[in-house]
Amino acid sequence: MSQAEQQLAHDKALFPRIDAPCPLVGACGGCTLQDLSYPDQLALKQQRLARVFSPFELPAAIPVHALEPPWRYRHRAELSFGAEQGSVTLGFHAARSFWKIVDLDDCLLLPEAVARVIRDVRALIRETGLSPYFPRRHEGIFRFLLVRSSHADGTIMLCLVTTPWDRAAVDALAGTLMAAHPNLVSVYWGVTSKLADVSAPEELILVRGRAYLEDRLGPFELQVHPLTFLQPTPALAQRLYARMAEWAEGAPSGNAWDFYCGIGVVGFHLAGKYRHVYGVDSEPRNIELGRLNAQRNRLDNVTFHQGRAEDVVADKRFWLLEAKPHLVVVDPPRTGLHERVISTLLGARPAQIIYISCNAEALARDLQRLGSGFPRYRLRRVEAFDLFPHTAHVEVLALLDRA
Numbered sequence: 001m002s003q004a005e006q007q008l009a010h011d012k013a014l015f016p017r018i019d020a021p022c023p024l025v026g027a028c029g030g031c032t033l034q035d036l037s038y039p040d041q042l043a044l045k046q047q048r049l050a051r052v053f054s055p056f057e058l059p060a061a062i063p064v065h066a067l068e069p070p071w072r073y074r075h076r077a078e079l080s081f082g083a084e085q086g087s088v089t090l091g092f093h094a095a096r097s098f099w100k101i102v103d104l105d106d107c108l109l110l111p112e113a114v115a116r117v118i119r120d121v122r123a124l125i126r127e128t129g130l131s132p133y134f135p136r137r138h139e140g141i142f143r144f145l146l147v148r149s150s151h152a153d154g155t156i157m158l159c160l161v162t163t164p165w166d167r168a169a170v171d172a173l174a175g176t177l178m179a180a181h182p183n184l185v186s187v188y189w190g191v192t193s194k195l196a197d198v199s200a201p202e203e204l205i206l207v208r209g210r211a212y213l214e215d216r217l218g219p220f221e222l223q224v225h226p227l228t229f230l231q232p233t234p235a236l237a238q239r240l241y242a243r244m245a246e247w248a249e250g251a252p253s254g255n256a257w258d259f260y261c262g263i264g265v266v267g268f269h270l271a272g273k274y275r276h277v278y279g280v281d282s283e284p285r286n287i288e289l290g291r292l293n294a295q296r297n298r299l300d301n302v303t304f305h306q307g308r309a310e311d312v313v314a315d316k317r318f319w320l321l322e323a324k325p326h327l328v329v330v331d332p333p334r335t336g337l338h339e340r341v342i343s344t345l346l347g348a349r350p351a352q353i354i355y356i357s358c359n360a361e362a363l364a365r366d367l368q369r370l371g372s373g374f375p376r377y378r379l380r381r382v383e384a385f386d387l388f389p390h391t392a393h394v395e396v397l398a399l400l401d402r403a
Contacts, residue, residue, distance in 0.1 A: 005096075008032065008392055011048060015040040021108060028102045029095040031109070031390040038070050042386060045394045049384055052360045056367065062382050062396075067236045070389035074109040075149050076232040078199050079118065081125070081132035081142040088132055090122040090145060098197075099136070109390065114149050117156055117181050121145055124173050133163060135197045141165055143192065144199040146226045151234035152216040155183050157209075159226035161190035161201050174208040186210045188226050200227065212289075218242065220268050220297050227285055229262045231395075233387040240385045240397055244329065244354055245269040247381065247399045254326030257319075257350075259309045259341065264290035264302060266329050266356070271299045278323055279304045280312045310340035316347070325350045336362030337369075346373045353377055353400040360396050367398065376403040 012033070020034040033041045042064045049062045067073055082089040082101025091104035103122075106115045125132075125142055133140035144161035158177075160170065167189070174187035186209035190201030204227065212223035215230070218238045224230055231237035244266065248256070250273035258267040261279030263286050270277050279290055279302065287306040294302045305312050309332075313319055328350045330337060336359065337345075345353060353370065357363035370377040377400040387395045 011044055012036065014047075015044060024102055024104070027094055028091070028104075029093050029097070030107075032095075032392050034390040038066070038389065041389065042066055045384065045386065045392075049360055049382075049394070049396070052364050053382060055364070056379050056382075058379070058382060062384055064384040064386055064394065065236065065239060067233060067386050067389050070386075071108050072111050073235070073389065074107075074232045075111070075151055075234060076230065077107070077110055077114070077147050079104070079145045079147070081144070083132050083134075088122065088126050088142065090118060090125070110147075111149050111154070113154060113181070113183055114147055114156060117158065117177065117184055118145065118147065120177060120180060121158070121160070121173075124176060128169070135195075138195055143197075144190070146188075146190070146199060148213060148224065148226065148228075150213050150215045152214060155185045155213060156181065157186040157188070157213040157224075157226060158184065159188035159190050159201075159204070161192060161199055163193060164191055167205075167207075170207055178208060184209075186213060190226070217265055218269070220265065220293070222263065222265070222293055223289065223296065224263065225285065225289065227283075228289060229283075229286065230265070231387060236385050236387055240356070240387075240395060241265060241269045243383060243397060244356070245273070247352075247354060247397075248273055248327050248329075249352060250274065251326040251351075255323050256327040256329065257323070257325045257348075259328065259330045260332050261290065261304065262286050262331075263293055264304065266331060267302045268294070268297060268299055270327070270329070271302050274326065275301065276323070277302045278325075280309050281306065282308045308338075310338040310344075313341060313344040316344075319344065320348055324348065327352045327354065329354045329356065331356040332362075334359040334362060337366045339369075342366065342369050342373070345370065346375065349375055349402060351402055355396075355398045355400070357396045357398070358393060360394070363396055363398060367400070370400060377401065378403050 089103035091102045094100035131140040133143040146159040170189045189205045191203040192201040215222045256274040256277045258279040261281045267277040267279045287304045290304045381399040385395045
């Protein structure tokens with residue numbers, strides 16, 4: 001058991017256990033908190049956040065905004081293919097296992113319509129008689145299934161990720177699925193020969209249906225594809241972005257930066273408060289969709305720059321003169337901010353920094369760096385949003401201003 005797992009077990013011991021609704025709890029590596037009542041899950045997360053942020057002497061407990069109801073909320077899922085006793089399995093990784101896949105008939109975090117599609121995909125794959133991909137041997141066909149559903153209208157998009165296979169077979173499989181599920185409007189095929197066990201394919205092919213899934217987040221209409229990053233809990237994510245926009249003090253003649261911008265949702269929420277918003281992301285498909293969605297929502301003061309944040313900000317003439325920021329919003333990966341990004345933030349001297357984090361420990365580390373440099377940034381507010389009920393994860397929003 002890892003140190004993090006030991007700490008979680010210690011924290012859970014402070015709360016009474018309940019019977020988990022899902023029979024796979026303990027076997028599946030996903031829902032580590034399902035054996036606690038939802039109010040106790042929120043209390044546990046609040047205690048863990050209090051421990052992480054204790055060095056900052058916050059004046060009050062960090063609020064954790066609840067998701068109600070805390071079931072069937074996940075609108076994007078990445079499942080893996082495996083094998084058990086000669087039969088293809090499709091589901092999530094088992095607890096504390098890199099190789100074993102827990103076969104799912106249902107997942108209480110996914111919409112029921114999505115679960116039905118997943119079951120049918122598994123049945124059709126079994127009918128092929130072909131094997132899943134075995135990472136240790138680098139043999140087999142079927143690797144991942146990416147599924148997303150629209151919070152706006154319930155339509156579904158899926159992407160089957162395989163090693164090089166037969167286009168006609170994929171097309172036939174897509175036709176069968178779309179005939180059985182009228183709400184399945186898009187089927188992609190991802191092809192990869194990478195040895196690494198990661199779901200991002202080298203080639204992405206639209207097999208049948210729409211190129212984009214239509215969705216909505218707050219006031220914004222969005223088009224997304226299988227690889228788009230979008231918070232998988234739309235109802236509560238909208239509250240997070242609304243709070244972020246509320247904290248942003250606004251500067252009609254000033255600029256805002258949106259680092260690790262994805263398809264630009266943060267920037268869209270800021271566009272009405274700043275002269276210009278600059279989004280930065282390393283993924284070309286995100287930049288393409290960000291521009292498409294900005295045009296779709298008539299936001300002509302949001303522009304996008306493709307590249308790693310630490311590389312894009314190296315052009316100090318641009319960032320510190322033409323686009324000098326009043327506000328910077330960062331939403332980095334779990335590892336937190338690159339040191340060069342922190343250096344640039346300090347050099348740009350924005351009046352405010354807003355940090356969105358899926359890793360409270362990395363956030364606390366970066367806050368220490370921002371609070372000990374020059375200029376010094378003070379932590380003013382912290383709130384958490386339970387975007388992932390029944391798991392140990394929580395999304396944290398932090399506001400800093402320049403001392």
